[in-house]
Amino acid sequence: MAMEIYQQEEDKSLIANSMDEVENVSFRECMVSFHTKSIYNVLSEMVRHYLGFVTSYDSNYIMQKAKEFANQNFDSFAHKEIPTCFTEILEKPMKKKEQIKLLKGANLTYDQLGALFAQAENKGYSFSHYHYQGDPSSVNKDELPKFIHVKEDGTVEYYGKTTLTEGQMKQVVEQADVLIARILDNDEHWHCFLQTFKGLKGQEAGLQGSQPHLHYISDSFGISRNSLVEMLRKGEYPSTPVHIPLKENEEKVE
Template sequence: MRIQEIINKKTGEKLLIFGGEDIISVNPDQHYYESCLVRKMTLFAPEETLGDKEPTKEGAKILVESAKECREFIDNFRKIDLPANLKNLLNTTKKREQEKILNGLELTPDILMAFLLYAGDNGYLFSEYSSEHHSSALKDKKMPLAYRKKDDGSMEVMGTTDLSEGQLKQNLEQRTVKVGKILEKGDEWHCFFVTFNSLLGKENWRSGQPHFHYLSNLFGFTKEEVIEQIKSKDYKLGNLPHITLKEYGNQPENKAST
């Protein structure tokens, strides 16, 4: 896992950013376990983890405790009852079968995680690809080291920039982001991908219901073509099955109550 440390020299503030790189053909269990362990060690024993300090007994103790907690964290997902249809998806050999299975299927982040682990236990490797595109109007602008939109709608900015708070907020809201998760075994592969517009309820499907798009090796695209489209600003993959995503993103019922 990539760890990026951003330091504001004027204030001494530090920001740690985990991940962001592509994940290619790994065992799902091993990947998520190691990611959990790296995060915990970086947060609770940062100097030793980042190589700024020699290992200590206290650091070793933190490592043992973190390893146990991460193993329990991962194994708890295996206790989730997966929908039978989702398991059967890995046994399909026809596109029509897959579309039938996905019709009416609902995912949550926990169910998806449990499914990735289930697939890994059955010999599938896991990959994740993402892309983020910003407005071309900001190409020559000085961007801050980091910035985020707080719960109250205001912006928290780290570093200097020649952009106004309104421009930064607009850039966050109008950026194009996609994340695709791929399970593969031999020539067989299954891809679940989501856009941030979907998570924000901005896509015109079921009143803005967050959702995943799905396709596989049976949909007439190569895996490389799908990855290329995930990386592009505007994807062109035709009309794909949608899978409802619950318990994450801007759910329609939440929008109705605000």
């Protein structure tokens, strides 16, 4: 896990965590480990600010509590009910046309997406995570501050020195070329759930491009897993007719 702590004010820090690439691992172990480290970083900063920068504290105890919270968080979504179409594609060998037909009109909440990965592990699937981020095209990379965040109200929060205006920094974030892919593997079959930064913001072309969504690809789509990963590492991916809307709120499962 990559982690940065940006000291903004004497009593305020900004913590940025990002998940490293992993291949063929346990989804539960991977997520619990990631969230444990993330929670530990937050708790440590809170304790450090509360007790003072020179005061020592029990880091082992904080790590123990962070792991407890991480396990509780995982269990809170792991057993959620998911649409039966996703269970079927994990359990039954299918041709591309069958998968496309089955997933037509399907959607997931964010919790259900996590539950899908958790339940896939129980069916013998391993988990892989790939991440691509291209360099910004509108500005020189050396001009960027260390951290940029566009808030919900449209204002920009950043850390580090930069010559860019707030408008330029906002443009960098909004036009970011980011690709995240998670692949579930068993001995014979794999399923890829892919998202782009623009897709998550509902800024892609196409019928469902105006809402946050995932792209679905599988071994039945005529591409090898190795070829898919090679494309992902270049920030590319094959076209797919399966777009799965991502919902914020829990909905009744059909």
